[in-house]
Amino acid sequence: MDPNPHRAERDWPAVVVAGAxxxxxxxxxxxxxxxxxxxxxxxxxxxxGFRTVYGKGYLCPNPVDDPTAWVAYMVDxxxxxxxxxxxxxxxDQFVSAIGKDADALCDFFLFCKNGVxxxxxxxxxESQYEILSRHGMPLPRTRSIKSIDEVIEFGxxxxxxxxxxxxxxxxxxxxxxxxxxxxxxxxxVDSAEKLAEKYRLAAEISSEIVVQEVxxxxxxxxxxxxxxxxxxxHRIGACMFRELRxxxxxxxxxxxVEPNSDPEADSLCDQFLRKLGYAGLCExxxxxxxxxxxxxxxEVNPRYSGSADAxxxxxxxxxxxHYLDLIGQPVVxxxxxxxxxxxxxxxxxxxxxxxxxxxxLLSWRELIWSYRPPLAFYDFSLRDWRLTAENIACLxxxxxxxxxxxxxxxxxxxx
Numbered sequence: 430m431d432p433n434p435h436r437a438e439r440d441w442p443a444v445v446v447a448g449a450x451x452x453x454x455x456x457x458x459x460x461x462x463x464x465x466x467x468x469x470x471x472x473x474x475x476x477x478g479f480r481t482v483y484g485k486g487y488l489c490p491n492p493v494d495d496p497t498a499w500v501a502y503m504v505d506x507x508x509x510x511x512x513x514x515x516x517x518x519x520x521d522q523f524v525s526a527i528g529k530d531a532d533a534l535c536d537f538f539l540f541c542k543n544g545v546x547x548x549x550x551x552x553x554x555e556s557q558y559e560i561l562s563r564h565g566m567p568l569p570r571t572r573s574i575k576s577i578d579e580v581i582e583f584g585x586x587x588x589x590x591x592x593x594x595x596x597x598x599x600x601x602x603x604x605x606x607x608x609x610x611x612x613x614x615x616x617x618v619d620s621a622e623k624l625a626e627k628y629r630l631a632a633e634i635s636s637e638i639v640v641q642e643v644x645x646x647x648x649x650x651x652x653x654x655x656x657x658x659x660x661x662x663h664r665i666g667a668c669m670f671r672e673l674r675x676x677x678x679x680x681x682x683x684x685x686v687e688p689n690s691d692p693e694a695d696s697l698c699d700q701f702l703r704k705l706g707y708a709g710l711c712e713x714x715x716x717x718x719x720x721x722x723x724x725x726x727x728e729v730n731p732r733y734s735g736s737a738d739a740x741x742x743x744x745x746x747x748x749x750x751h752y753l754d755l756i757g758q759p760v761v762x763x764x765x766x767x768x769x770x771x772x773x774x775x776x777x778x779x780x781x782x783x784x785x786x787x788x789x790l791l792s793w794r795e796l797i798w799s800y801r802p803p804l805a806f807y808d809f810s811l812r813d814w815r816l817t818a819e820n821i822a823c824l825x826x827x828x829x830x831x832x833x834x835x836x837x838x839x840x841x842x843x844x
Contacts, residue, residue, distance in 0.1 A: 431744065432761045433753060437464040442539060442756055443510050445470060447527065448519030449478025449486050451808055451820075455738040456519055457483040458810060459748045470506070477820075482813050492526030499526060500533050507537035515755050516540045517710075517748065518732045521597045524552040539755045541660055544708030548731040551711075554596045554639040557729055566701055567725045569718075571641040580628045583640055584621030591618055592680060593627050594639040594728075604634050615680050617643070644727065646719035647790070648675050651727070652691055653683065653736045654698040654713040657747045659754045662706050666750045668743045668765040669695055670736065673799055676777035678785060683736055684778035685799055687771050688743050694724055710751050712736055735807060739772035742805040771799055774807040776824050 444460055446453045449471025457467045457478070467484035472491050479486035487506060492499040507514055516538040518524045527540060528549025535542050550556045555573040562568060572583050573596075584591075593616040595601050604611040609630055616631070618624045624640065631638050649671060656667040671689035675681040698713045712734040714727040733748055740747045744766035753760050785791035808820045 431746075431763055433750070433763070434758065435463065437752075441465065442512050443467065443514045444752060445506065445510070445514045445516050445538070446478070446484075446519060447516060447523035449473070449476035450520065451477045452733065452735045452738070453478045453519045454481045454483065454813070454816070455735070455807060456517065456733050456748050457481060458813070459738070459741055459746060460752060463746075463749055465752065468510070470503075477816055480816050480819070482815070491522075492530075493522055496526065496530060500530050503534060504537050513537065513539055515752055517751065518548075519734075520732070521552045521730075524732050525549050525597070528552070541709040541755070543660060544658075547705055547707060548709055551729050551731040552597065554594055554728070555637065558639065560705070561701075561726055561729070564701055564704055566697075567723055569642045569644050569725055571639060573637065574628065574640050575637050577625060577628060577632075580625050580640070581621070584624045587621065587624070587640075588642050589619050589621075589624075590643045591624060592616065592641045592643060593618065593624070593631055594641065595631070595635065596637055596639065600635060601631075608633065610634065614682065617680055643680075644716045644718050644725050646716060648672055648679060650719065651675070651683070651714065651716045652689060652694050652724075653686060654694060654715065655734075655737050655740045655745070655747060656698070656702065656711050656713075657750045657754070658702060658707050658709060658711070659760065660708050662703065662708055663762065664699060664703075665754060665760045665762045666740075666745045666747055666764075667695065667699065668740050668745045670739055670743075670772070673771070674778060674781055674785060674791070676774075676781040678781055678788070678790075681781070682774075682777060684774045684781055685771055686736060686739055688765060688769065697724060707731075710737065710747055735774065736772075738807050739805065742770055742772060743768065768803070770803040770805055771801075772805045772807065773800070776808050776820055779824055 443466040446456050446469040449469045453469045454477045457469060460467050461483040468487060469478040470487045470489040471478050474488060489502050490498040518527055528545040531542055531545045558571045574580055601610045601613050616627050618627055651672040653670045657665050659665050669689050669691055670686040672683040673685040676684045694715060710733050712730040715724050716727055717724050737747050745763060750760055809817050
């Protein structure tokens with residue numbers, strides 16, 4: 430049984446979740462269920478955080494475009510909320526902003542001031558992979574690229590397929606509407622020519638990207654290490670999940686995960702974060718390479734992530750543990766219980782099922798098995814019925830589009 434407090438006291442601080450995406454919503458949901466007053470900030474009123482029942486959404490300046498206005502807004506927000514709220518980021522841009530402006534914010538918010546500098550460094554791919562390499566962490570061949578000449582040099586000796594990634598996770602998210610990379614997290618290429626071609630597209634957004642050789646093996650070889658380290662650097666909560674499917678297939682975000690035990694992966698991640706003196710929430714995605722059997726790091730997310738929503742169902746409420754530590758409550762370290770369940774992101778999983786079945790990687794029996802109870806959902810909550818209805822409607826449009834594309838062939842181009 431978890432020996433830590435289960436609910437917030439009346440006079441405990443509120444929480445400001447920095448990020449209004451669905452990931453921000455699930456963190457709000459977890460904390461609100463424990464009696465914490467929560468709200469979120471974001472730059473787009475269409476984001477889910479502005480429509481959830483779990484707390485209010487506040488429209489804030491973009492911390493990248495106008496950091497001075499953002500800091501002023503945050504100071505004013507703290508005064509409006511009262512007391513000294515806890516600040517928890519759920520996106521890379523807010524991790525970087527808090528790290529950059531920690532001195533200006535620390536009198537108005539509670540956060541890991543001794544940990545935000547390292548979080549900010551890990552929040553960009555360029556410095557993240559440099560830190561991983563410096564500490565001897567196993568990585569696929571990875572390089573930060575700033576020019577087409579460097580792309581050609583990398584491609585001349587690379588083992589394909591390879592990935593292209595933006596330095597920050599949402600960098601391509603806000604590309605112009607017509608840009609081919611808009612909304613993508615990674616691009617996969619199978620030749621040096623394609624690598625150069627895709628780099629030229631990426632350079633229209635930013636000339637600095639990361640290229641990386643692919644770790645061979647099935648999606649089920651991917652693991653997710655989820656953890657929380659106290660402000661003193663002690664691990665106070667951790668658990669491991671295995672990915673079953675991703676969207677897009679092979680190189681996307683997990684759509685279904687289940688609890689998993691891997692002592693080697695746990696030790697690898699824990700020792701790395703302890704060496705850094707890490708404080709705060711962290712997700713590490715890694716995969717066992719089918720060619721040599723070695724675990725290799727895919728990426729590190731130094732914040733509350735989408736997959737972190739699975740942790741409370743495994744008995745490790747990471748957001749709550751982080752909150753208790755930041756407000757000065759003693760926390761007894763805990764690990765996962767033995768419950769068996771699947772954590773599902775419906776808006777990712779339903780669209781990806783056809784790809785897995787079409788590739789012969791998923792049978793109807795395996796699909797039904799993956800949906801057997803007990804289940805937990807990232808984007809489905811009966812209490813948050815309005816947002817859930819919108820998510821299901823969006824999912825329905827996606828499925829309908831797939832059906833139409835399947836049964837109505839494209840017309841041949843007119844010459």
